[in-house]
Amino acid sequence: MDTARLSLNQITVNSWSLEQAVAGCERHEVGAIALWRDKIAATGLQHAARLVRDAGLRVSSVCRGGMFTDPGADPAAVLDDNRRAVEEAAELGADALVLVCGPLVDRDLPAARARVRDGVAALLPHAAAAGVRLAIEPLHPMMIGVRSVVVSLGQALDLVEELEPAHPGSLGVVVDAYHVWWDPALEQQLQRAAGKVLGYHVSDWLPATTDLLLDRGVMGDGLIDLPGLSAQVAATGFDGPVEVEVLSARWWGEDPDDVLRLVRKRFEECV
């Protein structure tokens, strides 16, 4: 894919601060960046906004709101934190706020999924008022106990179809290749996703992956047919920045400039 569409999800260069990641984007001619809230907080929101503005960077997303599932959490506190995430996304002019919906913490999966629905529904008016689009990201089913009970694109689209009509254009999905590529219903669900895709993330699934969180591959090193998926995502109408999001203990151990060089090369050749 044309590197003009490359966005650096800053988790890919996790050892860099936000300042360093912005400078890295300038150095390597990357035009967009996705920011994580812990890094935004470390830099300060206003300073972060100024940095990306001065660098002329598009902010493809802020990661993340969500975490709606804990039955022991106060829903008002969860909503407050999510409203702050919306405000940060607004201040940064982000294309979307990514929602990672929260893990299962007891054995009641239907109840956890209902809390996600209620949490998104409660947040949506605030997002719409702030002009921020919420993007539900289904995560790989192996992350259900640590990150998300939303595990398939179809499930995410069900939520969008139910909740988005009240706030048109304010709710959609993220398609992350690593999380959804295995799904036999993926092609069919992507057809259904037309106009609802607010983000597209790429990395790769290593043939003999060794870790449930931190062993993603760089594009081209794994099993995912990324060009095929990219074509299907394009057919939904999505033409925004494509985030490279490689959570990898192995790559985090390398020089981030080297990683960014490789990412650019593989983005062009393998996505």
Next chain:
Amino acid sequence: MDTARLSLNQITVNSWSLEQAVAGCERHEVGAIALWRDKIAATGLQHAARLVRDAGLRVSSVCRGGMFTDPGADPAAVLDDNRRAVEEAAELGADALVLVCGPLVDRDLPAARARVRDGVAALLPHAAAAGVRLAIEPLHPMMIGVRSVVVSLGQALDLVEELEPAHPGSLGVVVDAYHVWWDPALEQQLQRAAGKVLGYHVSDWLPATTDLLLDRGVMGDGLIDLPGLSAQVAATGFDGPVEVEVLSARWWGEDPDDVLRLVRKRFEECV
């Protein structure tokens, strides 16, 4: 669940030989066992068959046939090996031969899935002639690169619906709690599975699981609503032995007699 329905999948006590596992079942009053082909080979098929017969054990399944996906493999050789698996299942009087359909080894997932379909179709007449039922086991999507491109119950049932009518009663599915519990479509697919469930396996998904293959929990230690799932499986009409299949480096390090005691207790309390 009543321990009268307990079947010991011998991988749960992996350090035991087939002889030792059979003796363990007698010692702990377990009425059924599931056998793995490497253990059968180590003991010798005839001897294995005599051992389980003499012990009065029901063989709930033989694990495993399948592995249809390698584009570099000779289909005739794959079929031959699967026919031997069918013969072993027949000799042992097993309720079913489990099919683990094979991993993705290149980037062409549709082609790999087509090879699974063709492989099952080619094996089915031989199974029917031998009076052996084939049971397609969907595995967790995280195992797509090492074990199976069949990753959901719905996908397995699609294969059954296509191929079983030519050999009625000879093809069905295994429902393994660990592999399918995350699926938002599970309840709906289990309704569709009426009469097609040939096996039901239980273990548990640990909240912070650390390994993609060998970190399953004993029932009650994890996040799966096993009683709820058991009720849905029962509603399909399945009333056979329920296999406890715990692949776990942690439990493999314990005394198998202790593991078997715990398994019996948790089977009664948590399944």
